[in-house]
Amino acid sequence: xxxxxxxxxxxxxxxxxxxxxxxxxxxxxxxxxxxxxxxxxxxxxxxxxxxxxxxxxxxxxxxxxxxxxxxxxxxxxxxxxxxxxxxxxxxxxxxxxxxxxxxxxxxxxxxxxxxxxxxxxxxxx
Amino acid sequence: xxxxxxxxxxxxxxxxxxxxxxxxxxxxxxxxxxxxxxxxxxxxxxxxxxxxxxxxxxxxxxxxxxxxxxxxxxxxxxxxxxxxxxxxxxxxxxxxxxxxxxxxxxxxxxxxxxxxxxxxxxxxx
DNA sequence: GCTACATCCTCTAGCCACTAGAGGAGCAAG
DNA sequence: CTTGCTCCTCTAGTGGCTAGAGGATGTAGC
Numbered sequence: 001x002x003x004x005x006x007x008x009x010x011x012x013x014x015x016x017x018x019x020x021x022x023x024x025x026x027x028x029x030x031x032x033x034x035x036x037x038x039x040x041x042x043x044x045x046x047x048x049x050x051x052x053x054x055x056x057x058x059x060x061x062x063x064x065x066x067x068x069x070x071x072x073x074x075x076x077x078x079x080x081x082x083x084x085x086x087x088x089x090x091x092x093x094x095x096x097x098x099x100x101x102x103x104x105x106x107x108x109x110x111x112x113x114x115x116x117x118x119x120x121x122x123x124x125x
Numbered sequence: 126x127x128x129x130x131x132x133x134x135x136x137x138x139x140x141x142x143x144x145x146x147x148x149x150x151x152x153x154x155x156x157x158x159x160x161x162x163x164x165x166x167x168x169x170x171x172x173x174x175x176x177x178x179x180x181x182x183x184x185x186x187x188x189x190x191x192x193x194x195x196x197x198x199x200x201x202x203x204x205x206x207x208x209x210x211x212x213x214x215x216x217x218x219x220x221x222x223x224x225x226x227x228x229x230x231x232x233x234x235x236x237x238x239x240x241x242x243x244x245x246x247x248x249x250x
Numbered sequence: 251g252c253t254a255c256a257t258c259c260t261c262t263a264g265c266c267a268c269t270a271g272a273g274g275a276g277c278a279a280g
Numbered sequence: 281c282t283t284g285c286t287c288c289t290c291t292a293g294t295g296g297c298t299a300g301a302g303g304a305t306g307t308a309g310c
């Protein structure tokens with residue numbers, strides 16, 4: 001995780017502004033580090049900033065029901081599954097395209113031909 | 126495909142500026158439509174604008190070897206495969222997270238817990 | 251103490267591929 | 281001739297950072 005990213009998170013209010021030393025440098029406490037690692041992990045798992053904001057608010061509130069967190073995670077999972085399906089369709093079309101190319105001139109190129117003519121595709125995308 | 130998208134393509138030089146009628150409106154010829162449909166299809170297949178620029182240049186040049194087009198398509202296919210693998214890893218982690226949640230208070234929430242502690246994860250991401 | 255160098259500071263602007271909106275002009279149907 | 285739709289140009293915003301300018305501070309070795 002790069003330094004400007006941390007400052008960016010501070011800027012958009014995802015991370016509280018940490019205290020500073022005499023030379024105006026940020027001093028991160030344990031709590032800041034923990035929060036940051038939460039954010040990083042959530043980003044690695046593909047959650048968006050707004051979702052992370054909600055999740056952080058929830059995680060500060062130990063006594064609420066975790067239904068909201070559950071909902072966010074499930075909806076994110078669904079998004080990921082959708083994206084996988086879309087990419088698989090893409091992969092199929094790209095594979096066909098590349099495999100059918102006979103490596104000759106552009107005028108007979110399957111890649112160029114398929115791009116210009118959607119009807120060669122098996123599915124919709 | 127939305128109207129502003131077409132104008133955007135014209136702006137960035139992907140599409141030649143079409144002729145206009147007396148009221149300054151764009152008149153698209155058959156060739157423009159064909160080019161646009163090539164672009165749309167390539168975008169649907171996930172190619173980036175720069176890649177599309179190259180592919181268009183190639184498709185105008187019927188006598189060149191199609192090796193370059195082949196290379197672009199193959200490299201794009203590899204990117205797609207990489208993204209699928211990453212998303213599958215994500216899906217696995219998200220699934221575990223959601224399934225292990227016992228729907229109680231935030232303090233015992235598996236979702237929140239996992240996000241705060243990477244060591245619960247099986248793989249790296 | 252001095253010097254070199256790394257790291258920090260703030261701020262602005264850029265990335266991709268659009269999308270939204272303002273404010274105005276043209277055009278066809280009734 | 282009005283109503284309502286589309287078109288025109290232009291600027292600014294989206295997400296999630298990243299790059300760079302220009303300056304301050306901290307640290308390691310001598």
